[in-house]
Amino acid sequence: MAANARLKSFSMRDFFDRERNLGIMLFMAYPFFLGIWLSLTDSMIGRAGQFIGLRNFVDLLTDTIFHQTAKNTFIYALVTVPFKAMLGLGLALILNRHMRFSSPVRAAVMMPWIVPTALSSLGWFMIFDPVFSPISWLFRNMGLISKNINFLGDPILAISSVCWANIWRGVPFFGITILAGLQSVPQELHEAAAIDGASVWHRFRHVTIPSIKGVVLIASLLSIIWTFADFQLIYILTKGGPANETHIFGTYTYQIGLQATEIGMGAAISLYMFPILAVFAILLLIYLRKEQ
Amino acid sequence: MVGSDVFRAKFFSLYLPLTLYLVFLLFPFYWMLIVSFKPTNDLFDMKFSPFWIQQFTLENYLYLFQNTDFITWLKNTLIVSIVSTILSLVCSIFIGYALARLRFPGSNFLGLGIFLAYLVPPTLLFLPLAQVISELGLNNTYWALILTYPTQLIPFASWLLMGYFRTIPKEIEESAMADGCSRIQILFRMVLPLSVPGLLSAGIFCFTLCWNEFLYALIFMSSGSMKTIPVGTVSDLIKADTLFWGALMASAVLGSFPIAFIYSFFVKHYVSGLTAGAVKG
Structure with missing residues (x-):
């Protein structure tokens, strides 16, 4: 009890003073408020702007490229999630089995997730190349196509290709997270169900699925938040092209804010992400609370 | 006989899907690796299979x-x-x-x-x-x-x-x-x-x-x-x-x-x- 009381009365200021953690918060918060301020001005890079109220935000509502950007971002972040989750679940179920060389296999399947995305995207950049694509070569040699596929040059193919690369990168994350969930299922539960005569499918449906539901939901929300705000994969594969058909918020912000130097407008584009990210972050928080 | 049945069951439920996953997840790295060891001219030669190295080089x-x-x-x-x-x-x-x-x-x-x-x-x-x-x-x-x-x-x-x-x-x-x-x-x-x-x-x-x-x-x-x-x-x-x-x-x-x-x-x-x-x- 005495120790407990001391635990409570101990002031942490000795080694972790408020100023320091305030400092960290400020380093995040200051750019955020600066971003809000910039978005309310017509600033250009190197020229401080005038306060123009919400005009940037209003102008974006009638910008067709911005519409396309918003649509792409939803496809890129949301439509890919079920694919990542299903493929990840399959991967986790396989990794959960007893097998030889399980450590190297786990390390190998993690590669798409841990290797620098900018560099692995270069691999995809060549795989999707109009001249050097091995996929085109394969299909051509099988007689399926007569001309190389222009993966990144056609609007529909381009968004599909970047989504494909995005799914490829996300599957290991889902796989390893779901695997962690699977391993926390008590083995007795499976055994008890088996003794009671539950079939493999029933055990999967009523023991495995309920116990990993939470993990899958958390992984999905995290994945949505990260992919929603992605940049590098699209920047390297298409730079938002062809004809702005694959822009997402990150790349469009970069193009307007830095390349076209309209930093005020760029800040407005990125701030449109904020309420959407906030919704997903709140959902995640609510769910994490419930899990605890 | 029993042993081979066990192997077959394991093959279809474990090794085959695992292999498919490994190909799906590792192919881009394999591709990057072999291209990095090929001379540039070989890339343009469409006669050869691009999935293998014809001539190894460190250039x-x-x-x-x-x-x-x-x-x-x-x-x-x-x-x-x-x-x-x-x-x-x-x-x-x-x-x-x-x-x-x-x-x-x-x-x-x-x-x-x-x-x-x-x-x-x-x-x-x-x-x-x-x-x-x-x-x-x-x-x-x-x-x-x-x-x-x-x-x-x-x-x-x-x-x-x-x-x-x-x-x-x-x-x-x-x-x-x-x-x-x-x-x-x-x-x-x-x-x-x-x-x-x-x-x-x-x-x-x-x-x-x-x-x-x-x-x-x-x-x-x-x-x-x-x-x-x-x-x-x-x-x-x-x-x-x-x-x-x-x-x-x-x-x-x-x-x-x-x-x-x-x-x-x-x-x-x-x-x-x-x-x-x-x-x-």
């Missing part, structure tokens, strides 16, 4: 070391990653421990704040940050990245370490405290030695995130001699008309290798770190 790697700034990029990436990682780990140890053990006014709020900061993506803040960095005159200095990376790393590492510190029984600390140990002594003499796996995963995570970071490095380090490996590879080796595919892939392979190497040794810690911090946190 792409030689080109990378002799005709590009790869060594400089490597040096920059190492400096920035190591310094940011150490800085972030030191801060995160204190924050993580405070969040795990201490109750103080606003501790719940701080925990929430740290978690939310972890979710703030770089794309939301890079424009205003670019302005701050350029007003401070830090463009093309290591400081630009060493000061901004920890804003991403500290929330994450604190969160992970908090999860780890919580797994250490409180009673050990309470009895040490009853014996007259101070908080600091407990932290450094008992908690940290018991948390080596947690520290290791946090350190690896931080290092990887720094090594892989692209957006901030692209914006803040535009000058040739200050680029990191991902930025240098993308901006210097992709030129409008002539693509040095071989050198491009060689650079991507070399830039990915250290991370792949570290992970193949620490994959166990990775999984346990994830369970301790990110998922169950």
Whole structure:
């Protein structure tokens, strides 16, 4: 009890003073408020702007490229999630089995997730190349196509290709997270169900699925938040092209804010992400609370 | 007969799907690797299968070391990653421990704040940050990245370490405290030695995130001699008309290798770190 009381009365200021953690918060918060301020001005890079109220935000509502950007971002972040989750679940179920060389296999399947995305995207950049694509070569040699596929040059193919690369990168994350969930299922539960005569499918449906539901939901929300705000994969594969058909918020912000130097407008584009990210972050928080 | 049936069942339920997954997940790396060992002329020869090497060469790697700034990029990436990682780990140890053990006014709020900061993506803040960095005159200095990376790393590492510190029984600390140990002594003499796996995963995570970071490095380090490996590879080796595919892939392979190497040794810690911090946190 005495120790407990001391635990409570101990002031942490000795080694972790408020100023320091305030400092960290400020380093995040200051750019955020600066971003809000910039978005309310017509600033250009190197020229401080005038306060123009919400005009940037209003102008974006009638910008067709911005519409396309918003649509792409939803496809890129949301439509890919079920694919990542299903493929990840399959991967986790396989990794959960007893097998030889399980450590190297786990390390190998993690590669798409841990290797620098900018560099692995270069691999995809060549795989999707109009001249050097091995996929085109394969299909051509099988007689399926007569001309190389222009993966990144056609609007529909381009968004599909970047989504494909995005799914490829996300599957290991889902796989390893779901695997962690699977391993926390008590083995007795499976055994008890088996003794009671539950079939493999029933055990999967009523023991495995309920116990990993939470993990899958958390992984999905995290994945949505990260992919929603992605940049590098699209920047390297298409730079938002062809004809702005694959822009997402990150790349469009970069193009307007830095390349076209309209930093005020760029800040407005990125701030449109904020309420959407906030919704997903709140959902995640609510769910994490419930899990605890 | 029974043995072969077991093998067949295992083949269809385990080895076949596993092989398909491995091909799906590893093919791009295989492709990068073989292209990096091919002479450029072989790439244009459509008669041969592009899935195999006709003629092995190291010329792409030689080109990378002799005709590009790869060594400089490597040096920059190492400096920035190591310094940011150490800085972030030191801060995160204190924050993580405070969040795990201490109750103080606003501790719940701080925990929430740290978690939310972890979710703030770089794309939301890079424009205003670019302005701050350029007003401070830090463009093309290591400081630009060493000061901004920890804003991403500290929330994450604190969160992970908090999860780890919580797994250490409180009673050990309470009895040490009853014996007259101070908080600091407990932290450094008992908690940290018991948390080596947690520290290791946090350190690896931080290092990887720094090594892989692209957006901030692209914006803040535009000058040739200050680029990191991902930025240098993308901006210097992709030129409008002539693509040095071989050198491009060689650079991507070399830039990915250290991370792949570290992970193949620490994959166990990775999984346990994830369970301790990110998922169950």
